[in-house]
Amino acid sequence: MEEKIEKILSSNEERNFLLSLLRVGRKDFENSIEFIDFLTETIKNNPIIKEKFNERLKPIFRGIRMQRFITDFGIFSDDKIIPLLFRELGNKILPQISDDQTLLSLTNEVLYSRENHNFVKLIPVDRWANFYEALFNNDNLICNREYVKKQIREGALILIDRIVGGAADTEIFKMGTIKSIEENPFQKLDRNLIKILQDHDIIDIEKVEGIIRQIQVCSVYLDSIIDQKEVKGISLKITIKITLLKQQLERIKILVNALHLLDDSTISCAMANITKNWLGFYSTKSKVSNTFQSTLYVVASLITWHNKQTGEKYITSTTKEYMKMLYSAMGGGLLVAILCFIKTQMGMGIHTPFFQALLYSLNYAWGFTAIYLMHWSLATKQPAMTAAALAHALSQDEKSDSDYKEFGIIFSRLFRSQFIAFIGNVLAVFVVAIILFYALSFFTNLELINNHKANDAINELVNLDPKIFWFAAIAGLFLFLSGLVTGITDNYTRYNNIPERLYNHPLLKRFVKETKRRKWSNWYKNNIGGISGNVIFGFCLGSSFLIGNFLGIPFDIRHITFSAGNYAIALAHFNFEITWQYFILGCIGIFGIGALNFLVSFSLSLWLAMKSVNVPTREIGKILYSALKLFLKNPVQFFIPIRSKKNN
Secondary structure (H helix, E strand, C coil): CHHHHHHHHHCCCCCHHHHHHHHHHHHHCCCHHHHHHHHHHHHHHCHHHHHHHHHHHHHHHCCCECHHHHHHCCCCCCCCHHHHHHHHHHHHHCCCCCCCCEHHHHHHHHHCCHHHHHHHHCCCHHHHHHHHHHHCCCCCCCCCHHHHHHHHHHHHHHHHHHHHHHHCCHHHHHHCCCCCCCCCHHHHHHHHHHHHHHCCCCCCHHHHHHHHHHHHHHHHHHHHHHCCHHHHCCCHHHHHHHHHHHHHHHHHHHHHHHHHHHHHCCHHHHHHHHHHHHHHHCCCCCHHHHHHHHHHHHHHHHHHHHHHHHHHHHCCCCHHHHHHHHHHHHHHHHHHHHHHHHHHHHHHCCCCHHHHHHHHHHHHHHHHHHHHHCCCCCHHHCHHHHHHHHHHHCCCCCCCHHHHHHHHHHHHHHHHHHHHHHHHHHHHHHHHHHHHHHHHHHHCCCCCCCHHHHHHHHHHHHCCCHHHHHHHHHHHHHHHHHHHHHHHHHHHHHHCCHHHHHHCCHHHHHHCCHHHHHHHHHHHHHHHHHHHHHHHHHHHHHHHHHHHHHHCCCCCCCCHHHHHHHHHHHHHHCCCCCCHHHHHHHHHHHHHHHHHHHHHHHHHHHHHHHHHCCCCCHHHHHHHHHHHHHHHHCHHHHCCCCCCCCCC
16 A cells, blocks of 8 residues: 555656545545554654655645635625526536645645545544654645634635625615624724734734634624514525624634644644644535525525514414314305305306416405414424424424423324314315305306316316316415515515614604504514415415416316315306215315315425524424324324323
8 A cells, every 4th residue: 555655656647646645545535534544653653755745735835815815705695696697607618627726726626525525534634643643754844834824814814805805785784783893892802803914923822712702702792683583584685694793703713723723733633623623614416505505595585584473373272262263264265265256257268278277366365464463373384384483483402202202292282283273174165165056046147166167166076086186286376475475575674674664654744643654664574574475375276277277287277275166166057966985085085185285385385494503404304203203193183173181
C-alpha cells in the first residue's frame, strides 16, 4: 500500500493527486478513519513519503485564497429560485473548477463527488490533529499561520458588514423591538468585532466568549421578530433575511473560534478543528436544493402557524364537542345536497368547456364559502388544519414514552372527529338529496338528471372503478392547496395590518360609525383566510376537468360529500332499483373516496407542518405506533368519545 501512495505522490498530476488518494481510501479501506490512520503512520515512519506529501501540498495551499469559501459556502442563498436554477444548471454543465488558487475551486474539485465528501467528513478532529502533527515540520512549510489568520479575519469582516447591512433592512428594522441605533445589538457586535480584528489582537478565550454572548443577543433579537408572526404575521422576505443573518452569525462564531485556536494552540490542533468545521460548510446539494428547502421551511412556518389555531377547534374531546361536530357536518351536507342539484342542472346544458368550468367553479365557491360562514363543516376541509395542530404538539424538544401516549390520544381524538364529520356529511347529503329529488319531481317538470349521468354516477361507485380513487387523490391535493391559501392569506392580512387600515380608512370614517367599522375590520380579520381558501378550492374542483381535456389524461376530482349526493340523486332517479349488495358496494366506494381525500390532504399538510417546526418525519411513525397500541386496546374511542373508568 505504501508503494501505491508513493506512486500517487510521484505522479505529474497537480491537484488531482488528492482525488487519487481518496479513490484509494474508498476502495482499499473499510472507512475513512482507517485510511487517515494509515496515512498518519506512513508519514511518521517514512520520511520520503512525508517529504513528497509536503512538496505536493506546498503549491496548493501556499497563498490559497479562502474568503469566498468561508463567507458563502453553506450559507442560505436569498437569490430568486428561477435565476438560481439557471445558474446552477450552468454550473452542473461547467462546474466552477479552475486553477485560480481559491479554496472554493479546490473544494469543488475534490469534493464534487458526494462519495468523496461523505468519506472525508466522517474523519474526527483527533485523527486530523494526529495527521497534521505528523505532516507539519513547522508553521511555514504548507500553510503559514499568520497568512491563514489574515484570510479568516478578512472573511469575518466581510460577514459582519453583510450582517449589519442586512439587519438595517427597512422591513426588519420596522418589525424589531429596538429602534435606537445605539441599542441595536448588531452595531455593538460590529464595533467589538472590528476592534478585535483590525487591531490584530491576540484572541483569548474571554474575547471569544464576549463575541459569542453578543451573537446570542443578536440571535434572540432575530427570534423575537419571528415570534411576532402569530399576531402580526410576517413576510417571506423577512423570514429569508433572518435565516440568512442567523447563519452568518453562526459562521462568525466559527471563524472567531478558529482565530483563537490559531493564537492559542499548536498549528496541528488549530488546523484539525478548522478542517473539521470547514468540511461542514460544503454541501453536495445544489444551492437550488438548499434554497428550495429553506424557502419551503419559511413558507411552511408562515402557513401552519395560522392553520394550527383553526385546527385545534376541529379536534373534539368531549361528547358535547363530538355532537356539535356531527350537527355542523350535517349542516354542511345539507348545503352540498343543494349544490349537487345545481351542478347537475349546469351539466345538463350545452356550454363551452371554459364556461362550463366557470359555472361549476362559482357553484362550488359560493357553496363552500356559505358553509364556512354559517359555521358548518365539510369533513375534507379539516385535515389541513388538524395536521398543523398535531405537528405543533410534536414540536416540544424532549419527548418521553408518556408524551407519545398523549400524542396517540390526540390522534384518536382527531380520527374520531374526522369520522363523525364524514358520517354527518354523508348522512345529511344522502337524505336531503333524496327528499329534494322527490319534492322537485312532484312540484316541477324539471329533468333533474338523465339516464346516462345517473348510470355513470352509480356504476363508477358500484364497480369501484380505480379511476375514482385517483380522482379522489387529486381532490385531496386541492384540499391541501386550499389550506395553504388560507394560511398565506391570514399571514398576509396580519403582516400588512389590513384590518386596521380598513378601520382607519379616510372614506369609511366619513360615512361609517366607529363601532360598525370595528365590526367590519374584525369580521375581515377573522374570515378572509377561510373565504379565500374556500373560493380557491371551489375553482380548483370546478375547473379540474379542463386539465384532463387539455392534456388528454384522466384528470378530474371526486369528493366524498358530492359523490354521496350524486349517488343519492341517481338512486332516486331509478326508484332504488338496485340490489342491497350493489348498494353496499356504492357506500364502500363513497367512503373509499373520502379516505383518499383525507389521506392525501392530511399527509401533505402534516409533512409541511412538521417541516415548519423542524420535527423529523420519523416522529410520525412513533405516533402511529402509539395510536395503534391504543386502538388495539380500546378501538371504540377512535369512533365515539367514551371515557375509561380510570379517567372518570
